[in-house]
Amino acid sequence: MVDKDQALLKYVLRLGDNALVHGQRLIELVAHGPELEEELANANFSLDYLGQARMFYTYAGKLEGAGRTEDDFAMLRPEHEYENLLLVEQPNGHFGETVVRSVLFESFYLLQLEALVQCNDAGLAEIAARAIKEIRYHLRFSSQWLIRLGDGTDESQQRVQASLSESWTFTGEFFAADDVDKVVQDEFQGPNLEELQQAWRNNVATIVAEATLQLPEDQWMEISGREGRHSEYFGFLIAEMQSMQRAMPGLNW
Amino acid sequence: MLKQKENTVDKDMEQRIWAWLAAVPDPEIPVLSVVDLGIVRGFNLGTNSLEVEVAPTYSGCPATEFIETSIVSSLQGHGLQNVSVKRVLSPPWTTDWITEAGREKLRVYGIAPPEGSASKTALLGDKKSVSCPRCGTTKTSLVSEFGSTACKASWKCDECLEPFEYFKCI
Numbered sequence: 001m002v003d004k005d006q007a008l009l010k011y012v013l014r015l016g017d018n019a020l021v022h023g024q025r026l027i028e029l030v031a032h033g034p035e036l037e038e039e040l041a042n043a044n045f046s047l048d049y050l051g052q053a054r055m056f057y058t059y060a061g062k063l064e065g066a067g068r069t070e071d072d073f074a075m076l077r078p079e080h081e082y083e084n085l086l087l088v089e090q091p092n093g094h095f096g097e098t099v100v101r102s103v104l105f106e107s108f109y110l111l112q113l114e115a116l117v118q119c120n121d122a123g124l125a126e127i128a129a130r131a132i133k134e135i136r137y138h139l140r141f142s143s144q145w146l147i148r149l150g151d152g153t154d155e156s157q158q159r160v161q162a163s164l165s166e167s168w169t170f171t172g173e174f175f176a177a178d179d180v181d182k183v184v185q186d187e188f189q190g191p192n193l194e195e196l197q198q199a200w201r202n203n204v205a206t207i208v209a210e211a212t213l214q215l216p217e218d219q220w221m222e223i224s225g226r227e228g229r230h231s232e233y234f235g236f237l238i239a240e241m242q243s244m245q246r247a248m249p250g251l252n253w
Numbered sequence: 254m255l256k257q258k259e260n261t262v263d264k265d266m267e268q269r270i271w272a273w274l275a276a277v278p279d280p281e282i283p284v285l286s287v288v289d290l291g292i293v294r295g296f297n298l299g300t301n302s303l304e305v306e307v308a309p310t311y312s313g314c315p316a317t318e319f320i321e322t323s324i325v326s327s328l329q330g331h332g333l334q335n336v337s338v339k340r341v342l343s344p345p346w347t348t349d350w351i352t353e354a355g356r357e358k359l360r361v362y363g364i365a366p367p368e369g370s371a372s373k374t375a376l377l378g379d380k381k382s383v384s385c386p387r388c389g390t391t392k393t394s395l396v397s398e399f400g401s402t403a404c405k406a407s408w409k410c411d412e413c414l415e416p417f418e419y420f421k422c423i
Contacts, residue, residue: 037397037407044313044403051312055342126342130312133345133423141398 007183008121009063010083011190013073014180014226015112016056017084019131020074021234022105023049024241025092034095041141048134055127062123075245079235080228087170089225089234093163096149096156100163102142107203108174108196110135115191124188143207150211157212164208165216172221174200180226263298270296270303270328277327280316281402284362287320291350294341302335303328308346311403348422359420360386365408367422383419385410 002010026046033039057070087105092098113135116128149156175197177185184190208215224230244251275288287293287307294306305324309317321338328336348367351359356366365386382391388410396407396416405418 037399040397040399040401044399047313047315047403048311049313051309051314051317055312130309130342130345133347134312137423 002179002183004183004187005063007180008124008188009060010180011184012056012060012063012124014083016053016060016073017082018088018105018109019049019056020053021082021084021237022088022102023047023053024237025088025090025098025101029092029098038095038145045138045141048131048138052127052131052134055130059123059127071245075242079230079238082230082234082238083226083228085170085173086222086225086231087167087173089231089237090167090170091233094159096160097163097167099142099145099149100160100167102138103146103207104167104171104204106135106139106142107207108171108200110139111196111199111203112191115196119184119188119190121188146207146213147211150208150213160211161213164213168216168218169220169222172218173223173225176221176223176226178226266298269331270298270333273328273331274305274324277320277323280319280323281404282359282362282364284358285351285355287324289352289355289358291352291355292320292346293324299335302337303333304337304339306339306341308341308350310346313403348420351420363387363417364405365417365419367420369422383408385413385415386417387415388413 023046026042026049029042030039030046033042053074054070057073060073061068061070085105087101090101092101110132113128113132117125117132119125119128146160149160151157175193177193181190181193185192205215222231271288274293275286277287279285279287279290282290290310292308292310294308296303296305305328307321307324317340321340324338325336351367359366363386365383368383383393384391385393385408390410390412392411393408394411396409398406400407400418404421404423406421407416408419409416
């Protein structure tokens with residue numbers, strides 16, 4: 001079993017990693033949005049995620065007490081020290097694929113934040129309360145797009161259905177509780193992942209039904225992200241993200 | 254007697270600091286001050302220092318650091334020493350924190366102020382009516398949920414046909 005403080009630190013870092021990597025994927029879409037509105041929305045969302053990642057990393061630095069800053073966590077850790085969910089590192093693909101990924105992740109993240117607002121670690125609860133307002137809004141946007149594409153043309157429906165089935169294999173990881181999750185649940189009144197899974201299924205099923213899509217069958221689930229084992233896409237993502245700090249260490253604006 | 258006098262001085266000083274803060278503009282909507290926007294939560298005035306408590310609007314607001322720097326340099330410009338900013342997260346900022354005066358300034362500036370309270374239902378998109386900041390009609394329609402900044406949506410007036418921005422209730 002991990003010790004209480006270690007578990008909280010790891011948990012906060014994972015939240016930061018999810019926000020940073022999901023935000024980085026959305027940033028990649030800047031100047032590639034299908035319409036001006038979606039372009040602006042994506043850019044604004046990625047800023048929110050970047051801001052949330054900064055809060056989590058700054059808090060992690062405080063918890064760790066070793067003098068590491070938000071930049072150290074974001075820009076100087078190697079691939080295997082990132083413990084984000086595999087789903088958020090998947091490539092953007094076509095716009096519908098990004099929409100599917102956002103709906104699946106944000107509907108989980110929202111429930112996670114709702115539970116964390118109630119946890120007994122004041123620092124974490126405070127960040128969750130700030131972030132929740134933004135994620136509610138993001139999810140409203142992404143689910144509206146899923147409904148529009150699913151209940152759109154034959155072509156758009158078929159393409160988002162295919163994305164949904166492909167992304168599904170990464171959703172089991174949301175709820176695969178490890179020691180860190182268990183300690184955070186027991187010691188800090190953190191999320192109960194079993195309860196979350198039920199609520200998540202119901203919420204996603206509602207959106208998917210409105211989008212006239214089929215909920216995929218549960219199958220083999222990929223769950224190695226939180227052990228630091230990533231899909232091949234991730235190395236390219238952080239190589240690009242960290243390139244400035246690697247080339248010019250300590251570079252500042 | 255002396256003590257009472259000191260208190261009076263403190264009160265004067267506090268009022269002056271509020272007035273100075275009320276002159277620090279928001280960089281994205283300069284018609285609003287940081288006080289109108291409701292992000293200054295208060296300050297702690299020490300014998301030789303001042304700590305201003307500021308709540309960020311959005312996690313990713315790129316103006317956060319700029320605002321903090323403006324507050325510090327403005328107060329230093331008024332002769333205060335050891336000015337610092339403390340970032341406070343709770344209670345989180347919502348558009349409910351924008352003052353009445355701030356809302357009026359927004360309207361005059363041509364941005365429709367947030368309507369209603371930032372409840373969960375508002376976030377989940379209840380049908381709300383937004384008044385045109387130019388002609389006042391409620392016959393308006395949403396063009397896009399997102400505008401020039403994260404905090405604004407694009408609307409248009411169906412009467413006077415002017416496009417306008419709406420400060421989202423969030």
